[in-house]
Amino acid sequence: MRLVLIGPPGAGKGTQAGVLMKDLGLIHVSTGDMLRESIKKGTALGLKAKEYMDQGSLVPDQLVIALVKERLERPDAAKGFILDGFPRTPEQAESLGSTLQAMGMPLDVVLYFKTSIQVITRRLSGRRICGQCGKNYHVTNFPPKKTGICDVCGSTLVQRPDDREETIAHRMEVYEKQTAPLIDHYCRTGLLAEVSGDLEVADLNKVLMELFKKRGFDVVLTSTS
Numbered sequence: 001m002r003l004v005l006i007g008p009p010g011a012g013k014g015t016q017a018g019v020l021m022k023d024l025g026l027i028h029v030s031t032g033d034m035l036r037e038s039i040k041k042g043t044a045l046g047l048k049a050k051e052y053m054d055q056g057s058l059v060p061d062q063l064v065i066a067l068v069k070e071r072l073e074r075p076d077a078a079k080g081f082i083l084d085g086f087p088r089t090p091e092q093a094e095s096l097g098s099t100l101q102a103m104g105m106p107l108d109v110v111l112y113f114k115t116s117i118q119v120i121t122r123r124l125s126g127r128r129i130c131g132q133c134g135k136n137y138h139v140t141n142f143p144p145k146k147t148g149i150c151d152v153c154g155s156t157l158v159q160r161p162d163d164r165e166e167t168i169a170h171r172m173e174v175y176e177k178q179t180a181p182l183i184d185h186y187c188r189t190g191l192l193a194e195v196s197g198d199l200e201v202a203d204l205n206k207v208l209m210e211l212f213k214k215r216g217f218d219v220v221l222t223s224t225s
């Protein structure tokens with residue numbers, strides 16, 4: 001299955017993608033994670049991306065498009081993928097369409113995570129991330145076993161620079177202006193399915209599994225957990 005997840009920051013796209021990836025054996029392509037990884041490694045792309053990301057603005061289209069194209073051309077993408085946080089602009093959507101058409105791998109569903117502002121604010125302000133391995137936590141909804149310390153690698157948890165209150169408002173504006181128009185675009189193509197990003201992870205996952213079955217996808221769980 002080839003999926004795109006669209007929704008405002010804090011809609012739970014990354015968390016849900018993590019579950020779907022394991023359950024359905026798809027690869028998870030998160031442009032935000034890839035860019036943060038480039039920053040951590042200090043690559044040329046990371047250096048360029050950092051200034052935009054810290055301000056809550058979008059990284060220029062050409063940079064992100066090249067990153068995603070390279071990822072989708074790797075052999076493991078043929079088993080299916082979840083695009084999380086891409087496309088985010090009409091130009092990215094157009095480029096994705098032509099890349100996938102050329103590869104003979106059209107999208108199956110675009111999931112729009114409609115989410116209330118109250119839930120977004122609560123999720124983003126409480127989100128913490130491991131500075132080393134990138135694992136996500138939430139101070140109340142999904143706390144680590146030991147406060148401030150990553151369960152997986154024992155490193156210190158930090159707040160993402162773009163999750164600070166003053167930056168969240170800007171990210172929401174950017175989302176409304178540049179990304180929200182894609183909802184209409186994918187609605188016109190018949191690919192869009194709207195779900196509630198306000199739901200808890202497990203509840204939304206059930207809704208998604210039903211939706212996939214209704215759309216005729218043979219949902220075979222690959223995970224045993």
Ligand code: AMP
Binds near residue numbers: 052053060064088092
């Ligand atoms: P995310 O982890 O998806 O919330 O993304 C964090 C930040 O990475 C965004 O605020 C942007 O600065 C940058 N970013 C992620 N994906 C994209 C994209 N598709 N286009 C442009 N910038 C992006």
